[in-house]
Amino acid sequence: MSRQDDHEGHAGLHVLKGNRTPEEHERWIDALRSVEAILFAAQDPLSVEEIAERLGPGVDIKRVLRDLKTMYASRGVNLVEVAGSWMFRTAPDLAHLMRKQAVETRKLSRPALETLAIVAYHQPVTRAEIEEIRGITTAKGTLDVLLETGWIRMRGRRKVPGRPLTYGTTDTFLSHFGLEAITDLPGLDDLKGAGFIEGVVPQGFSIPVPRDGDSLLPDEEPLTEVDLINLAPLPVEE
Amino acid sequence: MSRQDDHEGHAGLHVLKGNRTPEEHERWIDALRSVEAILFAAQDPLSVEEIAERLGPGVDIKRVLRDLKTMYASRGVNLVEVAGSWMFRTAPDLAHLMRKQAVETRKLSRPALETLAIVAYHQPVTRAEIEEIRGITTAKGTLDVLLETGWIRMRGRRKVPGRPLTYGTTDTFLSHFGLEAITDLPGLDDLKGAGFIEGVVPQGFSIPVPRDGDSLLPDEEPLTEVDLINLAPLPVEE
């Protein structure tokens, strides 16, 4: 299988040839193959930096990723960006074929899902705020379960009396729900359109723009070391 | 990215269109995508039967596999058959990307340094001779480490009972220690002058003039091919 002279063999690659010299094209093919192999082999998403580290310098990895994404868009496996990192995944429309692959996953209850959504859309959010939105006391276990899934985390403490803990989502959350960034949350525009983002509603009634990133807000303070020890979620019993 | 009408988007798939009706072609594309996804997500290689079980009837899986194999032949990932089962694997020529090079700087241990110095001054020298000079048993690992540094090499075998291996230094040794030739190693007077040897040197104490050159001495015989295979240094453990 000589890569150099068999045009047909390049399959998907040749469609992206463009206006390159044969040498440039060859380098391009090499870059595509390399990134393809690195990402295909990996189970977890890889950042551009991680790919670059493996490839060495001189490759425009972002362009390669864009081309690969296009090439794979119609395939059974797609290249997707998740939380700034890239990974191959099976195409969503083939989910029916994959049922067998699915390990028995525990389904989160409604309250837990709702709490997760509130953390996602309102982060950073305190337990009291979650309860205010849901109009119900949140069982301590619910947040523990969510912490255990690795989808939410304790971000810090709100600088108000009582210094309540603030919660936010993790990269694992983004990865699980196939979100490139927290701003990609579905329905965000609808929520904004309904006037919940802007300050038209009274204090404490707004659905804020979900904030990305790990950096604390001005009204948050970091967790202390003691917090980190005491708050480590206990394993949830089966 | 509509799969149905975007020809370009099919990337590798359209080259295999052949003489099919649009409907047949669509079914064919579906089969390719499905097998692609199933194999990608599978934890172990899958047999034709296992794939068939997932896909349901009516698909010529062997042909699908053959087509996928052709499509992927030039790619960074290949479809390979292993013991009658199929799996995606990164292309063999990209194996170097699947390894991370971790370069660690290590200091030679004291015994290794001493042994190296003895090899340098006394070469060609056998292990027994090194032990006699050091007055201590030399661990097998010490010589292995030195062989791994590339600074010493096995020269041949001494023509005495037991045919012990003889060791000598390499060109890498010279270049690492900034020596033009092995004869540039300082003699007794220089060592004394530099304070490496202090006090009164007893009668008969001498430091050999290191012998240069790759050619074997009259009492050495070359390594055999069997030696070269058996003596290949094993990687040094962490």
Added chain:
Amino acid sequence: MGKAGDEDWGAEVPVVDDDGEGAFVVDLAGFEGPLDLLLTLARSQKVDLSRISILALANQYLDFIERLRGMRLEVAADYLVMAAWLAYLKSRLMLPVEEKAEDEPSAQELAELLAKRLKRLEAIRLATELLIARPKLGVDVFARGAPEAVGVERRFVWEASLYDLLEAYGSQRQRDMVRVHHVRRRQVWALADAREILERLVGAIPDWSPIEAYLITYMTGPESRATVRASAFAASLELVREGKLEIRQSEPFAPIYLRKGSGKPDDGSEPDTASTEETP
């Protein structure tokens, strides 16, 4: 409500709990709190939540709670708190517009706040739906099933300077010098040692015995034989001169015999002593 753990994983929630005192507490399963119940009731009005009649909603809620109580079921406290609050709101809404206190919201404002809270809950419910409808990793879409691990290839760059090397060699050979010196001392039988040993041994043996018999235990190896013999012989001559030992050899290279001397210093008349020779 208020249960940890299993419930969060979608376990069955009991509809009715026995509180242990015979009365049944309606857990209002299916309703996640009074706000959720209100939202459900509001939806049944089938109008935009922002134009909903809070008054009508309050009535529905109060009716619902009343019906439960009519069935002599105990209703969880927070539902009752909401009922009380709604009854209060209803009474204020039905009164003619009162004089508004500065720091207190009007009944209309309270109604609007409630409507907005309901709308917000509904919005987050919708968002939850959208979120869980997304293809989920490990459920709908799958990552690489058999990832190829990246092998870490450790390469060591060894470090040593010429200084290190020479220092190692120098001190090694220096140790060597000291060690060699010790070994020589052990291997040479000093004259004094030989004399001392011979004196001790000969005293114990009354008759002629070959010198080898005395020395055999000290000749531990071929390399020590010469030094032991030489020193022992030299020492024996001295002892003969002092009269502490007699020595005899029948002919050159014949075995040398020793015996205890008379104790008087030798006068040189003994003929045998002259013709002895050291084994080469």
